[in-house]
Amino acid sequence: MARMKFYCDAERCIECNACVTACKNEHEIPVGVNRRRVVTIKDGEPGERSLSVACMHCSDAPCAAVCPVDCFEITGEGIVLHNKDTCIGCAYCFYACPFGAPQFPTDGAFSSRGKMDKCTFCAGGPEEEDMSSAEYNKYGTNRIAEGKLPICAEMCATKALLGGDANVVSDIYRERVINRGAAAFSQTRLQQKANFQPNPSLEGRATGAQQWKP
Amino acid sequence: MRILWLSIFLLFSLSSMSYAEDKATPNSAGASKAASGDLWNAVRARQGSDLGTIRSQVKGIDSNSFMNVEGDKWRAFRMEQLIPLAAKVLGFSLLGILLFRLIRGKIKIKSGRTTKRIKRFTTFQRWVHWITAILFVALAISGVVLMFGRFIIIPYIGPEIGGPLTLFMKRIHDISGPAFAVSLIVLTFTFIKGNFPHWRDIIWVVKGGGLLGGHAPAGRYNAGEKGWYWIAVFVGIAVVASGLALDFSSLLQYTPFGETRDSITYAHWIHSIAAVGIMAGAMGHIYMGTIAMEGAFEVMQTGYCDANWAKEHHDIWYDEMAEQGKIIEAEDIGKPSA
Numbered sequence: 001m002a003r004m005k006f007y008c009d010a011e012r013c014i015e016c017n018a019c020v021t022a023c024k025n026e027h028e029i030p031v032g033v034n035r036r037r038v039v040t041i042k043d044g045e046p047g048e049r050s051l052s053v054a055c056m057h058c059s060d061a062p063c064a065a066v067c068p069v070d071c072f073e074i075t076g077e078g079i080v081l082h083n084k085d086t087c088i089g090c091a092y093c094f095y096a097c098p099f100g101a102p103q104f105p106t107d108g109a110f111s112s113r114g115k116m117d118k119c120t121f122c123a124g125g126p127e128e129e130d131m132s133s134a135e136y137n138k139y140g141t142n143r144i145a146e147g148k149l150p151i152c153a154e155m156c157a158t159k160a161l162l163g164g165d166a167n168v169v170s171d172i173y174r175e176r177v178i179n180r181g182a183a184a185f186s187q188t189r190l191q192q193k194a195n196f197q198p199n200p201s202l203e204g205r206a207t208g209a210q211q212w213k214p
Numbered sequence: 215m216r217i218l219w220l221s222i223f224l225l226f227s228l229s230s231m232s233y234a235e236d237k238a239t240p241n242s243a244g245a246s247k248a249a250s251g252d253l254w255n256a257v258r259a260r261q262g263s264d265l266g267t268i269r270s271q272v273k274g275i276d277s278n279s280f281m282n283v284e285g286d287k288w289r290a291f292r293m294e295q296l297i298p299l300a301a302k303v304l305g306f307s308l309l310g311i312l313l314f315r316l317i318r319g320k321i322k323i324k325s326g327r328t329t330k331r332i333k334r335f336t337t338f339q340r341w342v343h344w345i346t347a348i349l350f351v352a353l354a355i356s357g358v359v360l361m362f363g364r365f366i367i368i369p370y371i372g373p374e375i376g377g378p379l380t381l382f383m384k385r386i387h388d389i390s391g392p393a394f395a396v397s398l399i400v401l402t403f404t405f406i407k408g409n410f411p412h413w414r415d416i417i418w419v420v421k422g423g424g425l426l427g428g429h430a431p432a433g434r435y436n437a438g439e440k441g442w443y444w445i446a447v448f449v450g451i452a453v454v455a456s457g458l459a460l461d462f463s464s465l466l467q468y469t470p471f472g473e474t475r476d477s478i479t480y481a482h483w484i485h486s487i488a489a490v491g492i493m494a495g496a497m498g499h500i501y502m503g504t505i506a507m508e509g510a511f512e513v514m515q516t517g518y519c520d521a522n523w524a525k526e527h528h529d530i531w532y533d534e535m536a537e538q539g540k541i542i543e544a545e546d547i548g549k550p551s552a
Contacts, residue, residue, distance in 0.1 A: 010253050017271055034272045039280055041256050042266030049253050053280055062289045069377045070364050086377030088384050090360065095479050096289040098281045103274070112388065 002165035003078045004121055006153065007173055008052045011180070012160035015040050015050035019152035019161055023054075026122070026151040027140025033103040035119040036152055052152070052161050055080060055101035055119035063093035063102060063118075073126040077144075078166075081126040082116060084138045089113040121163070122150040259283055276475045288479045292486075297361060300490040304358075307494040311501045318425065321507040323522050329544045330521035332535050334513050342397065342404045343514055349394040354493050356383035356390070361486070391461050395454040402447050408434040409443045414530070434531040442499050449492045456485035518547060 015038050023029070023036045036054035057080045064072035064080065071086035072093075082093075091113055094102040107114025124142030128135035131142050143151060153163030162169045255263035257280040270277045335343070359367065359380055368376035415437035421430040423438050430436070435443070459466060459481040463473060471477040504511050509523035521541055524532040535541060 015271075020272060032274075034274055034277065037270050037272035037274075037277050039268065039270045039278060041253070041268050041280075042264070043269040045266045047252070047266070051257065051280060062285060066289050066292055068360050068364050069380045070368055070373050071377060083373065083377070086373040088377060088381040090384060091478075092292070094275075095475065095482065096285045096292075098283065098285045100274075100276050100279065100282065100475070 001076050002167075004057060004164065005078070005166040005169050006054065006056060006121075006150075007162045007169050009160045009162070009173065009176065010049045010051055011176075012158045013038070013050040013052060014158055014160070016157065019052050019156055022151045022155050023119070026143075029117065029140070030105045033105050033117050035101075035103065035117065052156075053099050053101075054152070055097075055121070056099055057119075057121055062096035062098065066092045066096045068092060075123065075126075077123075079121040079123045079144070081120055081123060081139075082118065083127050084115045084117075084125060085127060087115040089115050091116070093118075119150075122148070257281060275473055282475055284476050284479060288482070291483065296486050296490075297365075300361060300486070303490055303494050304497070307497045311497060314425075315501075315506070320505070323508050323520060324526060325522045327509070328521050330541050331518040331544050331547060332521055332524050332532070332541055333517060334519045334524075335517045337517060339404050340514055340517055342401050346394065346397040346401045349390045349397055350496065352386055352390045353394055354489075354496065356387040357489055357493075359383040360387065388461055391454075391457045395458060398446075398450045398454055405443060409440050411437075411440065415440060429526075429529075431530055432528050433534075434528060436528065438502075442495060445492065445495050449488050449495075452484055452488040453492060456481040456488070460485060516547075518544075 017038050020034065020036050020038060024034075027035070029035060036052060038050055038052045040048060040050040042048045057078055059078065061072065061074065061080045063082070064074065067082075068090060069086050069088055071083045073081050073083065075081060089104060089107070089112070091102070091104060093116060094100070094104070101118045102116045103118060104113040104116055106112070120139050122141060122143035124130060124135045124145065125139040128138065130145035135142060141151075143149065148154065150163045153161045156162075162172055252263065256265045259265075259279065259281055268278050276282060360383060363376060363380050363383075367379070371379075412433060414431060414433060418424075418430040418432055418437040421428055423436060424430040459471075460478065463478050463481075466477055467473040502510065503514065507527075509520045513519045513523075521532070524535070
């Protein structure tokens, strides 16, 4: 079974925030909740890079570990879903999550925290019938049940944000890295000398070619 | 030759690195100058990584950080330290009380009851005590459900009922908290008289408070009661302050701490540790005040104590009261002259 993953290519992300907008529009997310965000480091300086961050659907999800009511469910595809009927809005998942993915709409008389909302990998909720209106109201669209991938990755203009089967995502990224490396090698001789200094002692050797003995 | 130098460098750098530092320091052994290496060090907020100006168009708590490594520490604290340790502390407190009951039994008034009474607490003091006590028990039960519910309740009743039940407990906790803050402040001032330390308390502690027999002299309050008062005040202040920070976390932005994930997490550290401590203390206090000792519960119930009870447990205070002629007959209670 496919293991679902997001990957954001920092060499391609241009901080257009289209993934953020698409996500909000697709799921009709309440104001103040950001299931996805784009963060830029070294903004306006050389080496500026942007990445789109949302729930990373961890294998050993910290949110699921600390939840006091055990409302999380990790699907067979590795998608971390949470049950909004069980959720109490305590924000423990927000404390534990390294990515700041869990979000809380304000709710109730004293504008206290409502039930947690986060990226569902466009897979709706764990308990409702797939593609029902109840599920849509609580979690947004269930594109996975329709056989589609997450909207943010699907519409990314530079294809920086990849989402889907982890094997395919890593194949795409690996190919990109190889192509970038090949581009670096095919520069002028002067640039090659400046950038790349081959180590002559490694000539003709490769891992596994000979047994290393201590 | 270069390999030799590299291996010596690796040897030194690795031996000086512990596991914890390994996570936090940039991968110096790799010494990668590639932009992607720097990027991922920065993304993981490793020490020494240059993040430059970091911005996000999405505004929210900590929306400017990719990864917060503190989150993992908090997870380890809650799951591996707080919950097992709290279970042990509370369990052993209960076990200790049970053992004490088995060894010591009920503490009786040795010379029997009299018809004479001494006024020990005013009506206002009793109201303050009971309001604080009821709020405390509500907070303790709801807090215990929030902490242990996943392990001791939800496996049996399922998350469908357990979730709303815990939400109800959380609402009780959120609303009782600020009320408890007010009542704790009033309680602090209401009971402060007579609770300051005295040289007599040292003797009382040395004699073990007469808990296992023998007699230890005491004034209006003995050292155990005084200790509980100061624990309730100081630990209570820690619990209340951190609890208010958690309850009204949006107000943290007006404080020097700021409404960040770290400040909320630190508040939770203080709140949970202090709350477990005060709960263990409260268990002892509730036991001593209810079923442990003959004639103890009625004092907070009616405000009057039995004269023999006072003589046996608070002899110096009894002498003072006797001098002032404050010992009255039980049937005179409520009459204007009393």
